[in-house]
């Protein structure tokens with residue numbers, strides 16, 4: 001029928017820096033809801049997330065629903081000396097292994113990956129992970145995620161293990177955060193997804 005266009009169903013998009021800035025409030029809302037953080041955390045993160053858009057190799061992807069509402073967000077950039085995260089992880093590696101690691105060279109830092117709680121469990125997170133990493137020329141990817149403690153691993157851990165991430169550093173304490181974190185990594189590119197059943 002002429003003049004009638006169906007709204008696109010749920011779809012993945014890559015964001016420019018400007019588009020990301022326009023979506024920042026929405027993206028931060030997903031972040032605090034997914035992580036269960038207080039709403040005030042979003043305010044504190046605004047400047048940092050915007051600042052990150054200027055880093056080399058920065059990329060961001062998101063899922064939009066048929067109304068254009070953001071359901072999930074992921075971004076990262078090329079890691080390197082002088083960045084807070086790089087220096088924190090290097091310190092951890094030096095303390096535990098006594099030597100810097102090959103992991104810290106030519107890597108993409110997966111900084112944030114979050115899906116709205118009501119949209120989790122359907123493969124959106126894996127879609128974000130794959131879309132984000134498919135576009136980086138770096139030869140490996142690193143990320144940090146909270147340790148799961150005595151409880152069985154949650155969604156994030158299952159996703160990272162399924163995607164082949166290995167332990168780089170465990171029980172690491174970042175400055176200013178009392179919680180233990182794991183640093184995980186894997187070589188790029190990712191192999192195609194394994195479909196079972």
Ligand SMILES: CC(C)(COP(=O)(O)OP(=O)(O)OC[C@H]1O[C@@H](n2cnc3c(N)ncnc32)[C@H](O)[C@@H]1OP(=O)(O)O)[C@@H](O)C(=O)NCCC(=O)NCCS
Nearest residue numbers: 034113114115120121122123124125126145155156158159
């Ligand atoms: C971690 C997170 C981003 C993962 O996103 P997600 O969409 O929930 O997770 P996945 O893409 O892995 O999909 C989840 C499940 O759907 C299944 N799935 C995968 N593809 C699917 C598809 N096409 N259709 C239906 N189900 C599918 C997977 O097998 C997976 O099963 P499991 O969780 O029982 O192991 C999300 O859960 C989240 O935001 N968590 C809170 C915040 C967080 O921890 N972020 C990471 C911080 S480092």
